[in-house]
Amino acid sequence: MATRIVVILLICILSFPIYQGRQEEKKALTKRTISIYDAKCRKFSGFRSYTEGDVKMCLSYRQGFKNYTDARADCASVNSRLAVIKTWEKFQIVVPFVNAWIGLDDLETEGTFKWADGSVLDDHLKSRIFYPGEPNAYYPQENCVCQRCWTYFDKLCDTLCYLAKHYLCEKVI
CATH class of the missing domain: 3.10.100.10 (Mannose-Binding Protein A, subunit A)
Structure with a gap:
């Protein structure tokens, strides 16, 4: 039983950086998506x-x-x-x-x-x-x-x- 708990904890600990990385990636994609409109607008002078x-x-x-x-x-x-x-x-x-x-x-x-x-x-x-x-x-x-x-x-x-x-x-x- 203790071994199972340790394995589950290890999986959780090792998975957290992957989850966190995906959240960061999602934020970056969202920013890029939002800025497409801004980029299109900025290409027009003034x-x-x-x-x-x-x-x-x-x-x-x-x-x-x-x-x-x-x-x-x-x-x-x-x-x-x-x-x-x-x-x-x-x-x-x-x-x-x-x-x-x-x-x-x-x-x-x-x-x-x-x-x-x-x-x-x-x-x-x-x-x-x-x-x-x-x-x-x-x-x-x-x-x-x-x-x-x-x-x-x-x-x-x-x-x-x-x-x-x-x-x-x-x-x-």
Whole structure:
């Protein structure tokens, strides 16, 4: 009986480094898997990967000032689009960026906000990501949306498309 216990203990002791090694290998593989997205994003000049929970975005915060149309064209010139933030997690990613155009407007139909990918803004998300009272079309041509149009706002506002602002380009990976 004592011999069996010794043998079992020896097996356990000798197996632990193998188990531990596999755990280390698993961690390394997980890190490599996670970093594939980051590596793909980094290969584009000026773009960086941002994460909120399990959600990632490949963004470039353009600090030059452009109106909405020119910002959209500049993003397209580097095979990207103005940022589409159709989830709460994506909104959390863009919160720190100040005075920046995103890919949302009601240029086609007043009051119907569409993302740069052509989809319509969800009403539930709209109530969460816009500053209270926005969008309001205060001026007749407030058809474009910016993130933190003024530094004291932490949400979205509709504003005049001809205003010069920073902008967020997004690479879809």
